[in-house]
Amino acid sequence: xxxxxxxxxxxxxxxxxxxxxxxxxxxxxxxxxxxxxxxxxxxxxxxxxxxxxxxxxxxxxxxxxxxxxxxxxxxxxxxxxxxxxxxxxxxxxxxxxxxxxxxxxxxxxxxxxxx
Amino acid sequence: xxxxxxxxxxxxxxxxxxxxxxxxxxxxxxxxxxxxxxxxxxxxxxxxxxxxxxxxxxxxxxxxxxxxxxxxxxxxxxxxxxxxxxxxxxxxxxxxxxxxxxxxxxxxxxxxxxxxxxxxxxxxxxxxxxxxxxxxxxxxxxxxxxxxxxxxxxxxxxxxxxxxxxxxxxxxxxxxxxxxxxxxxxxxxxxxxxxxxxxxxxxxxxxxxxxxxxxxxxxxxxxxxxxxxxxxxxxxxxxxxxxxxxxxxxxxxxxxxxxxxxxxxxxxxxxxxxxxxxxxxxxxxxxxxxxxxxxxxxxxxxxxxxxxxxxxxxxxxxxxxxxxxxxxxxxxxxxxxxxxxxxxxxxxxxxxxxxxxxxxxxxxxxxxxxxxxxxxxxxxxxxxxxxxxxxxxxxxxxxxxxxxxxxxxxxxxxxxxxxxxxxxxxxxxxxxxxxxxxxxxxxxxxxxxxxxxxxxxxxxxxxxxxxxxxxxxxxxxxxxxxxxxxxxxxxxxxxxxxxxxxxxxxxxxxxxxxxxxxxxxxxxxxxxxxxxxxxxxxxxxxxxxxxxxxxxxxxxxxxxxxxxxxxxxxxxxxxxxxxxxxxxxxxxxxxxxxxxxxxxxxxxxxxxxxxxxxxxxxxxxxxxxxxxxxxxxxxxx
Amino acid sequence: xxxxxxxxxxxxxxxxxxxxxxxxxxxxxxxxxxxxxxxxxxxxxxxxxxxxxxxxxxxxxxxxxxxxxxxxxxxxxxxxxxxxxxxxxxxxxxxxxxxxxxxxxxxxxxxxxxxxxxxxxxxxxxxxxxxxxxxxxxxxxxxxxxxxxxxxxxxxxxxxxxxxxxxxxxxxxxxxxxxxxxxxxxxxxxxxxxxxxxx
Numbered sequence: 001x002x003x004x005x006x007x008x009x010x011x012x013x014x015x016x017x018x019x020x021x022x023x024x025x026x027x028x029x030x031x032x033x034x035x036x037x038x039x040x041x042x043x044x045x046x047x048x049x050x051x052x053x054x055x056x057x058x059x060x061x062x063x064x065x066x067x068x069x070x071x072x073x074x075x076x077x078x079x080x081x082x083x084x085x086x087x088x089x090x091x092x093x094x095x096x097x098x099x100x101x102x103x104x105x106x107x108x109x110x111x112x113x114x115x
Numbered sequence: 116x117x118x119x120x121x122x123x124x125x126x127x128x129x130x131x132x133x134x135x136x137x138x139x140x141x142x143x144x145x146x147x148x149x150x151x152x153x154x155x156x157x158x159x160x161x162x163x164x165x166x167x168x169x170x171x172x173x174x175x176x177x178x179x180x181x182x183x184x185x186x187x188x189x190x191x192x193x194x195x196x197x198x199x200x201x202x203x204x205x206x207x208x209x210x211x212x213x214x215x216x217x218x219x220x221x222x223x224x225x226x227x228x229x230x231x232x233x234x235x236x237x238x239x240x241x242x243x244x245x246x247x248x249x250x251x252x253x254x255x256x257x258x259x260x261x262x263x264x265x266x267x268x269x270x271x272x273x274x275x276x277x278x279x280x281x282x283x284x285x286x287x288x289x290x291x292x293x294x295x296x297x298x299x300x301x302x303x304x305x306x307x308x309x310x311x312x313x314x315x316x317x318x319x320x321x322x323x324x325x326x327x328x329x330x331x332x333x334x335x336x337x338x339x340x341x342x343x344x345x346x347x348x349x350x351x352x353x354x355x356x357x358x359x360x361x362x363x364x365x366x367x368x369x370x371x372x373x374x375x376x377x378x379x380x381x382x383x384x385x386x387x388x389x390x391x392x393x394x395x396x397x398x399x400x401x402x403x404x405x406x407x408x409x410x411x412x413x414x415x416x417x418x419x420x421x422x423x424x425x426x427x428x429x430x431x432x433x434x435x436x437x438x439x440x441x442x443x444x445x446x447x448x449x450x451x452x453x454x455x456x457x458x459x460x461x462x463x464x465x466x467x468x469x470x471x472x473x474x475x476x477x478x479x480x481x482x483x484x485x486x487x488x489x490x491x492x493x494x495x496x497x498x499x500x501x502x503x504x505x506x507x508x509x510x511x512x513x514x515x516x517x518x519x520x521x522x523x524x525x526x527x528x529x530x531x532x533x534x535x536x537x538x539x540x541x542x543x544x545x546x547x548x549x550x551x552x553x554x555x556x557x558x559x560x561x562x563x564x565x566x567x568x569x570x571x572x573x574x575x576x577x578x579x580x581x582x583x584x585x586x587x588x589x590x591x592x593x594x595x596x597x598x599x600x601x602x603x604x605x606x607x608x609x610x611x612x613x614x615x616x617x618x619x620x621x622x623x624x625x626x627x628x629x630x631x632x633x634x635x636x637x638x639x640x641x642x643x644x645x646x647x648x649x650x651x652x653x654x655x656x657x658x659x660x661x662x663x664x665x666x667x668x669x670x671x672x673x674x675x676x677x678x679x680x681x682x683x684x685x686x687x688x689x690x691x692x693x694x695x696x697x698x699x700x701x702x703x704x705x706x707x708x709x710x711x712x713x714x715x716x717x718x719x720x721x722x723x724x725x726x727x728x729x730x731x732x733x734x735x736x737x738x739x740x741x742x743x744x745x746x747x748x749x750x751x752x
Numbered sequence: 753x754x755x756x757x758x759x760x761x762x763x764x765x766x767x768x769x770x771x772x773x774x775x776x777x778x779x780x781x782x783x784x785x786x787x788x789x790x791x792x793x794x795x796x797x798x799x800x801x802x803x804x805x806x807x808x809x810x811x812x813x814x815x816x817x818x819x820x821x822x823x824x825x826x827x828x829x830x831x832x833x834x835x836x837x838x839x840x841x842x843x844x845x846x847x848x849x850x851x852x853x854x855x856x857x858x859x860x861x862x863x864x865x866x867x868x869x870x871x872x873x874x875x876x877x878x879x880x881x882x883x884x885x886x887x888x889x890x891x892x893x894x895x896x897x898x899x900x901x902x903x904x905x906x907x908x909x910x911x912x913x914x915x916x917x918x919x920x921x922x923x924x925x926x927x928x929x930x931x932x933x934x935x936x937x938x939x940x941x942x943x944x945x946x947x948x949x950x951x
Contacts (some may be wrong), residue, residue: 049949106795264755333779342757388878407879408879
């Protein structure tokens with residue numbers, strides 16, 4: 001049995017993406033620029049590694065570059081930069097719990113009874 | 116407000132003139148269209164009843180399966196209680212465990228450990244959560260929000276068919292050489308890492324169950340966010356739906372760390388990694404390195420990953436129950452739930468806080484003062500929303516016009532029982548007192564109070580309450596009350612003495628109930644009392660089981676809304692048909708979920724959510740429901 | 753039986769999302785927690801030992817892994833180009849780009865297989881030490897996710913593309929959703945690569 005949709009709802013069609021050829025071509029150009037940036041950043045990651053920095057510096061540098069790459073992939077390929085508030089909310093909550101999951105065990109290791 | 120419009124009687128329904136004709140024509144047209152579309156076409160049995168994608172049937176599948184596991188997990192406990200009442204005694208019934216586990220009917224300690232681990236695992240993962248979320252959630256959430264089905268019906272079906280094999284794997288593990296998992300439902304390494312093969316089966320089973328949960332939680336969240344009917348704003352949702360919403364977030368984000376941990380433990384057991392095995396371990400006189408494990412791991416890692424899930428898991432166990440109790444209390448007090456906004460705020464805050472308290476299960480692992488203080492603080496804070504929810508429900512009883520039917524009896528009793536469970540948790544959440552109480556029977560008493568006379572009573576309440584919606588028949592009231600009173604007395608007899616035993620220092624998971632320790636002797640006599648209560652509790656479940664099945668066939672026939680409730684699921688016809696959507700005409704929502712005894716509405720003491728202004732609720736005639744609601748909904752347009 | 757589920761294709765006005773898009777983001781949130789747990793384990797295990805081997809000292813092939821990183825990034829570009837072509841109505845080009853994505857994924861798995869067999873050849877197994885344990889577990893789980901993605905892409909290039917004829921918008925949405933999953937797989941590797949191989 002098919003559901004009968006409210007006539008009013010049909011008029012509230014929301015366009016999340018502009019599908020015109022010009023708009024899509026513009027986006028494709030963006031994707032290619034991002035790809036180039038990602039390739040360069042990959043090279044930078046490897047180059048930094050061969051500098052043999054002290055562990056804290058090496059770790060920080062590697063994570064920062066990785067985060068920039070992640071931002072580009074998430075922001076442009078996953079079009080997170082133009083995404084809805086609801087998705088941001090879900091991700092914000094997730095990031096917070098992810099941080100707790102990383103912090104907990106590690107902090108326990110350093111804050112040990114008798115240390 | 117215009118004066119009420121003229122109504123005419125159509126068959127057993129009262130409809131508005133003019134609209135009545137429109138509605139009738141529409142219904143006839145739809146039905147004819149349906150005949151043409153499906154004319155003679157029969158859905159194959161497998162597709163309709165085994166691999167169904169209809170949320171109502173999947174809910175029933177979950178419900179029956181979960182209730183079977185509930186009974187099975189319960190019977191494991193009954194066997195344990197025989198041993199605890201008389202440690203080392205031969206019981207004829209124990210022979211069912213086989214000669215390897217109970218030679219001559221005397222339970223071996225290994226067998227006791229297996230029963231204990233599987234009782235916990237089955238009750239938590241195979242019985243309560245599938246019943247609370249998979250059964251009640253699946254069946255009711257789409258109906259309550261006015262949706263035709265879940266957002267992803269096929270995913271729903273996949274979710275059940277991950278749960279079922281996972282459950283079967285868990286059951287099959289009993290037959291494995293060396294027995295099933297015996298390291299507690301918590302599976303702490305190093306013991307679980309080196310345990311017999313049954314533990315590997317446990318891990319594989321858990322991966323199936325976790326996958327099932329993940330698929331289900333995505334479905335619930337998208338359904339509640341995207342498929343609410345017109346007018347169903349978030350603040351008009353029944354509290355049950357809010358509870359399921361937060362529960363699904365907990366399942367979504369908390370389960371994956373346990374899945375990861377399960378993979379790591381599997382790697383330890385199968386690939387001989389040492390994620391959780393420290394260096395220098397000696398197993399039964401042999402160096403672990405000689406057995407293939409190189410060490411360097413951290414057993415506490417497992418505990419962190421496990422409890423990161425398992426703490427939110429306990430809120431998964433309680434939230435749907437609170438939702439059910441809320442619905443039943445509002446309905447049987449004939450007044451709105453007190454403090455709806457507080458309830459919503461509290462349940463959201465509770466869900467959030469549940470992720471940051473997990474290490475209160477680990478106070479005795481040698482945590483430093485800073486991290487210990489952090490978790491004690493968050494644990495104390497999380498008690499606040501629980502109290503808000505409990506208080507709101509208690510206040511809802513004030514000035515009520517109460518109906519003491521069976522669902523209401525179970526629902527009201529939930530409140531003090533959960534209260535006892537919650538209050539006894541406080542000394543466990545403070546490290547100073549937890550040092551004495553950790554891993555004692557006090558803990559067992561605490562969490563069972565929350566889950567057994569807490570959640571399970573709410574599940575019973577829900578079954579009695581929604582049985583008429585699902586089957587069109589009502590369960591027998593007399594036997595329902597017998598079930599209630601017997602269960603209430605016995606269940607308190609089982610768990611209350613455990614607080615005293617724990618305070619006396621009896622550790623949990625001892626196969627002889629503490630008999631080997633001199634300091635436990637003053638409290639040992641309770642073991643007999645507890646075991647007798649437990650077996651009597653079983654006796655009182657028999658009327659429930661009989662009532663459940665007998666009422667399906669011989670129960671009193673009722674209409675679509677026998678309880679005179681306001682929420683949308685009661686607008687769907689009695690026992691909504693499978694594979695045909697839920698509502699003849701998509702409902703619209705005009706008001707909140709608990710408009711009982713609203714002085715603005717004189718026609719009845721309940722004002723259904725979907726009913727347009729000025730309409731009269733139809734009488735609760737058998738089979739009634741769709742047409743008049745269609746007329747009422749059409750009025751809006 | 754055909755029940756019409758609303759907002760499968762056109763977005764719901766107040767959230768601005770269609771169902772599958774919300775669904776995939778929620779699923780990805782859970783995946784963040786899954787890999788997060790493994791990263792947390794790595795951090796704890798690493799801080800628990802006085803000596804943690806460096807990837808390059810243990811003979812992890814950095815050039816090969818760098819190639820793998822680029823391969824995955826290229827596959828992310830091809831999948832988003834496939835989606836762009838579907839929006840322009842060009843199924844043929846879209847299938848070509850999906851095929852390129854599948855090829856890249858296959859290349860990734862081939863390189864991974866070479867790496868693994870090389871390790872086993874040198875008697876480095878998960879049980880050797882915790883570095884290898886977490887290396888094999890993290891890359892193995894990631895590899896399983898790549899495999900899963902490959903199966904889904906193969907389906908959409910093949911029998912799944914039949915949906916284009918009847919419901920093109922819904923098919924486009926499905927490819928978008930697959931793309932989101934695939935970008936996440938790429939994202940995980942972007943962190944895995946430096947953490948395991950370079951640090």
